Amino acid sequence: MSTKVFVNLPTTDLERSKAFYTGLGCDISPEFTDENAACIVWSEDIYFMILKRDFFATFTDKPIADPNESVQVSVSFSQDSREAVDAIVAKGLAAGGTEPKPAQDYGFMYSRDLDDPDGNSLGFLYMSEEAVEEGPEAYMAEQGAAS
Known part of the structure; x- marks a missing residue:
């Protein structure tokens, strides 16, 4: 099995994020997409999980940075x-x-x-x-x- 890469990113607007990434030419995996998250398929080995900020916060005890303010x-x-x-x-x-x-x-x-x-x-x-x-x-x- 090859290594798969999952990059998790927070969003304030899931539908806007889905439109942006499909606008880049990516697909969305419906099996891993719901009202809290979308699985963006870059390639057969690279995926972005776009997560609503409150849902993203359930995966960590650290604060979620605002990507408009810090990288x-x-x-x-x-x-x-x-x-x-x-x-x-x-x-x-x-x-x-x-x-x-x-x-x-x-x-x-x-x-x-x-x-x-x-x-x-x-x-x-x-x-x-x-x-x-x-x-x-x-x-x-x-x-x-x-x-």
């Missing part, structure tokens, strides 16, 4: 190209998300951040195959030598 975690997803990064962020913006800062282009890596309507942070990035294989410093050194 607990940022989840990033690799994409196949810069264009794919731009396309998914455009979908997220159209679905009610916000882009908290401009795109970042490091030469070997291109990334953009997207906050969902509750303020939970998502990242989308493209890294060149050469940088993945060689490491960013070696890739950048080669690029400098080729210029």
Whole structure:
């Protein structure tokens, strides 16, 4: 059995969150969705559990942070190209998300951040195959030598 990843995120509006994540192209697993939570399917191994804040609080004794005020975690997803990064962020913006800062282009890596309507942070990035294989410093050194 392969490892499955479940990321739990709080929401103040479950229906709005479901609309946002389906707007990104995700599916919802009805078997694990009810009036308190929605299971967002990113892939066969990655799921987001979007939980109403009061329900989320039943799983911990710690306070639940307001993602509009502080960041607990940022989840990033690799994409196949810069264009794919731009396309998914455009979908997220159209679905009610916000882009908290401009795109970042490091030469070997291109990334953009997207906050969902509750303020939970998502990242989308493209890294060149050469940088993945060689490491960013070696890739950048080669690029400098080729210029």
